[in-house]
Amino acid sequence: MNDQQKVNILMVDDQPAKLLSYEVILKELDENLLKAHSGREALDQLLKNEIAVVLMDVSMPELDGFELADMIRQHPRFQKTAIIFISAIHLTDLDQLKAYQRGAVDYISVPIVPELLRAKVSVFADLHRKTRQMENLNRDLRSLSARLISMQDEERRRIARDLHDSVGQLVASLSMNNGLALLEAEKLTVTARNALHQNTEIVQQLSKEIRTISHLLHPPLLDEIGLLAAIKLFAGGFTERSDVQVSVELSPEIGRLAPHVEISIFRIVQECLTNVYRHSGSKTASIKMWPSDERVLMLQVSDQGKGIPRERSVAMSLGASRSVGLSGMRERARELGGSLEIQSSENGTTVTAVFPVASPAVVGA
Amino acid sequence: MHTRFLIVDDSDLVRQGLRTVLQANPEWEVSAEAANGSDAVERFKESHPNVVILDFQMPGINGIETARRMMEIAPAVPIILFTQHASAELEKHALEAGIRKVVSKTDAFPMVGIIEALLGPGASPASLERPSEAGPRNSRNDR
Numbered sequence: 270m271n272d273q274q275k276v277n278i279l280m281v282d283d284q285p286a287k288l289l290s291y292e293v294i295l296k297e298l299d300e301n302l303l304k305a306h307s308g309r310e311a312l313d314q315l316l317k318n319e320i321a322v323v324l325m326d327v328s329m330p331e332l333d334g335f336e337l338a339d340m341i342r343q344h345p346r347f348q349k350t351a352i353i354f355i356s357a358i359h360l361t362d363l364d365q366l367k368a369y370q371r372g373a374v375d376y377i378s379v380p381i382v383p384e385l386l387r388a389k390v391s392v393f394a395d396l397h398r399k400t401r402q403m404e405n406l407n408r409d410l411r412s413l414s415a416r417l418i419s420m421q422d423e424e425r426r427r428i429a430r431d432l433h434d435s436v437g438q439l440v441a442s443l444s445m446n447n448g449l450a451l452l453e454a455e456k457l458t459v460t461a462r463n464a465l466h467q468n469t470e471i472v473q474q475l476s477k478e479i480r481t482i483s484h485l486l487h488p489p490l491l492d493e494i495g496l497l498a499a500i501k502l503f504a505g506g507f508t509e510r511s512d513v514q515v516s517v518e519l520s521p522e523i524g525r526l527a528p529h530v531e532i533s534i535f536r537i538v539q540e541c542l543t544n545v546y547r548h549s550g551s552k553t554a555s556i557k558m559w560p561s562d563e564r565v566l567m568l569q570v571s572d573q574g575k576g577i578p579r580e581r582s583v584a585m586s587l588g589a590s591r592s593v594g595l596s597g598m599r600e601r602a603r604e605l606g607g608s609l610e611i612q613s614s615e616n617g618t619t620v621t622a623v624f625p626v627a628s629p630a631v632v633g634a
Numbered sequence: 635m636h637t638r639f640l641i642v643d644d645s646d647l648v649r650q651g652l653r654t655v656l657q658a659n660p661e662w663e664v665s666a667e668a669a670n671g672s673d674a675v676e677r678f679k680e681s682h683p684n685v686v687i688l689d690f691q692m693p694g695i696n697g698i699e700t701a702r703r704m705m706e707i708a709p710a711v712p713i714i715l716f717t718q719h720a721s722a723e724l725e726k727h728a729l730e731a732g733i734r735k736v737v738s739k740t741d742a743f744p745m746v747g748i749i750e751a752l753l754g755p756g757a758s759p760a761s762l763e764r765p766s767e768a769g770p771r772n773s774r775n776d777r
Contacts, residue, residue: 444740445654
């Protein structure tokens with residue numbers, strides 16, 4: 270998208286001669302000039318094309334400029350469309366105020382000074398162009414971010430799988446061999462016997478560490494059994510590791526969801542609990558998930574800790590937070606077509622997320 | 635009393651270790667093996683084992699689903715889930731599917747004790763099996 274993409278300027282007048290005169294003046298701006306001779310034509314153009322600015326006379330014989338502006342403003346899509354009013358009559362300040370109240374963003378009086386008209390139109394044309402650019406960049410950024418998150422999930426799943434299939438099986442084998450050796454312990458010296466006994470403990474420890482790493486990488490029960498089981502298992506493990514008591518209330522009506530939905534919801538829960546551990550100082554937390562109707566799932570994770578400090582909370586609400594975890598959570602919710610809100614006070618913090626689900630979340634009896 | 639095992643795990647190494655551990659008991663024989671759930675169900679139908687030891691995470695259907703299918707064929711045969719992911723949560727789902735016990739992969743020797751308890755002093759192979767719906771029983775034909 271280059272900087273000089275043309276934008277559409279809509280000129281409205283019921284007299285073709287006037288339209289021609291505007292065209293002559295605006296031609297050198299090198300944008301797309303569109304014409305409309307009536308209110309209906311104007312609205313038609315607005316619906317068909319993306320219009321950067323509308324130019325119209327306040328008092329046209331057949332058409333009331335103010336009325337047309339009202340009609341345009343009624344459409345939610347066009348509430349911010351720039352409208353420049355041209356007026357032949359010397360309007361008092363009160364009338365100008367009326368014009369602004371009707372949603373005009375600018376105002377030019379007759380006789381039109383060509384340079385002035387060009388200047389005013391190009392301000393709004395440039396604004397529109399830059400806004401469109403920014404929207405494109407935003408969209409690209411979001412898309413990249415979603416892809417990165419999804420690749421990260423995939424990679425973690427793969428590593429957890431590898432841990433299970435190679436390292437884990439080797440440890441299992443080691444354990445069995447050690448046990449077999451211990452069967453003949455009485456043939457060994459005390460030193461050898463003790464070494465094997467110690468091996469048994471080491472292997473147990475090895476197995477436990479691998480399990481922990483694997484669980485943090487990718488929830489083991491998620492793919493095979495589902496989100497509810499994975500969350501319960503994670504909450505239990507989290508309590509063991511952190512000493513934070515977690516209560517879990519997951520509506521049993523919730524059935525299997527699409528894999529990418531389940532992993533995202535899980536990761537949000539994981540991130541929330543990690544934040545509880547790292548920042549809140551809370552000794553308790555709760556996870557609640559329930560369908561608010563057939564196609565909407567609600568998730569709420571709360572703690573009873575000291576809350577988010579005001580400066581951080583303000584930064585977060587302005588979108589200026591540098592927290593990767595938080596933007597990750599928001600992005601995940603957005604990618605699923607949902608939303609995520611954080612409420613915090615000195616009595617605790619609550620994260621609430623809403624997810625639309627493509628297939629009914631509620632499983633029949 | 636002669637006891638025949640079906641062991642299921644996608645790792646050759648684990649099956650090898652398990653075979654050695656189980657066959658340390660002269661009365662116990664690993665008569666069939668499988669590396670995934672669907673093959674396991676086939677072996678189960680053909681070989682009429684007295685005990686099944688299943689991995690949980692395998693390519694294709696998982697251990698719990700495999701156990702469910704076996705329970706539909708011969709529900710009296712005890713099935714044990716032998717897994718790296720042993721947990722109370724997993725156990726809940728395993729028991730619902732008819733699995734008798736979930737054992738951690740580093741607890742192969744304690745598992746031997748569990749199997750002995752499941753087999754019980756008074757049980758004989760006949761009482762552990764019900765006729766398969768597929769056809770006449772031939773468990774007497776010990777290989």
